[in-house]
Amino acid sequence: DVKVTQSSRYLVKRTGEKVFLECVQDMDHENMFWYRQDPGLGLRLIYFSYDVKMKEKGDIPEGYSVSREKKERFSLILESASTNQTSMYLCASSLGGYNQPQHFGDGTRLSIL
Amino acid sequence: AQTVTQSQPEMSVQEAETVTLSCTYDTSENNYYLFWYKQPPSRQMILVIRQEAYKQQNATENRFSVNFQKAAKSFSLKISDSQLGDTAMYFCAFMKLRGYSTLTFGKGTMLLVSP
Numbered sequence: 001d002v003k004v005t006q007s008s009r010y011l012v013k014r015t016g017e018k019v020f021l022e023c024v025q026d027m028d029h030e031n032m033f034w035y036r037q038d039p040g041l042g043l044r045l046i047y048f049s050y051d052v053k054m055k056e057k058g059d060i061p062e063g064y065s066v067s068r069e070k071k072e073r074f075s076l077i078l079e080s081a082s083t084n085q086t087s088m089y090l091c092a093s094s095l096g097g098y099n100q101p102q103h104f105g106d107g108t109r110l111s112i113l
Numbered sequence: 114a115q116t117v118t119q120s121q122p123e124m125s126v127q128e129a130e131t132v133t134l135s136c137t138y139d140t141s142e143n144n145y146y147l148f149w150y151k152q153p154p155s156r157q158m159i160l161v162i163r164q165e166a167y168k169q170q171n172a173t174e175n176r177f178s179v180n181f182q183k184a185a186k187s188f189s190l191k192i193s194d195s196q197l198g199d200t201a202m203y204f205c206a207f208m209k210l211r212g213y214s215t216l217t218f219g220k221g222t223m224l225l226v227s228p
Contacts, residue, residue: 031214040122042204042220048213056213090158098214099146099165104158 003027006091006105014113019078021108023091029103030096032074034058034066037088037107046089049074050096081112115140115207119219126195127227133180134190134222136205142166146208147181147188148216153201161203164188195226 007022025032031050035043035058045058047066055066063085067075074093078085088109092102116139126132138147149161164172164181171179176196180189192199205219 033215040220042119043216043218045215048215050213058215092158094214096214098208098210099163100214101148101160101163102216106157 004091004093004103004105006089006108008108009106010109010111012111012113013078013081015081015083017078017081017112019081019110019112021076021078021089021091021110023074023076023093023105024072025074025093025103026072027093027095027103028071029093030071031094031100031102032068033092033094033102034064034074034076035090035092036060037090043090046076083112086110086112115142115209115217117205117207117217117219119203119205119222121222122220123223123225125225125227126192128195128197130195131191131193132195132224134192134203134205134224136188136190136219138186138188138205138207140186140207140209142209142211144210146210147179148206148208149177149179149188149190150204150206150218151199151201152204152221153198158204162190192224197226197228200224200226 033048034046049068065077091105094100094102147164152158206216
């Protein structure tokens with residue numbers, strides 16, 4: 001089974017802090033994704049990566065950056081956390097090509113105080 | 114840009130009954146994939162079922178089936194013989210077959226199955 005592991009289930013940070021959310025997958029997937037999930041808004045794509053050191057903006061990239069130095073690891077970075085970034089963050093991975101299902105991690109519930 | 118609409122924020126059904134969750138989408142693409150994902154409370158999101166737009170036959174996975182109406186841009190999910198473990202948030206998602214293989218999700222439908 002595909003395993004997508006997010007480093008923290010719950011995280012509390014303060015406004016202005018630099019926050020790192022880590023995601024690791026163990027199935028040699030080419031694609032990795034970061035989503036934000038908010039009640040009533042569904043999942044919105046922040047950034048994705050289709051190869052090592054490659055990244056593309058999703059629908060809501062403002063205030064975020066990403067890093068993919070190794071194929072199995074995809075990091076989401078909040079450069080200066082703000083309260084409106086309090087949310088559930090989901091990481092996913094998939095094989096390259098179309099019709100490949102995305103496999104999700106358990107999510108990180110991030111609170112910015 | 115594609116949009117996916119799930120018009121039912123919440124639904125409830127009793128065990129053993131059948132329930133249908135609706136999903137409509139808007140696209141100018143002719144070839145694409147459609148997916149239903151399930152997110153149980155405090156648990157991981159998992160794929161339920163997927164449908165290729167070029168296939169007329171509706172996809173089926175055990176108790177889960179879809180009614181795909183391409184002309185109407187409708188993709189509903191039918192759950193037969195509902196079980197307590199079906200209680201979850203259900204998301205409909207769209208993937209076009211050009212460019213990057215990203216998903217566009219609907220806002221979700223919370224399904225509660227009661228005894």
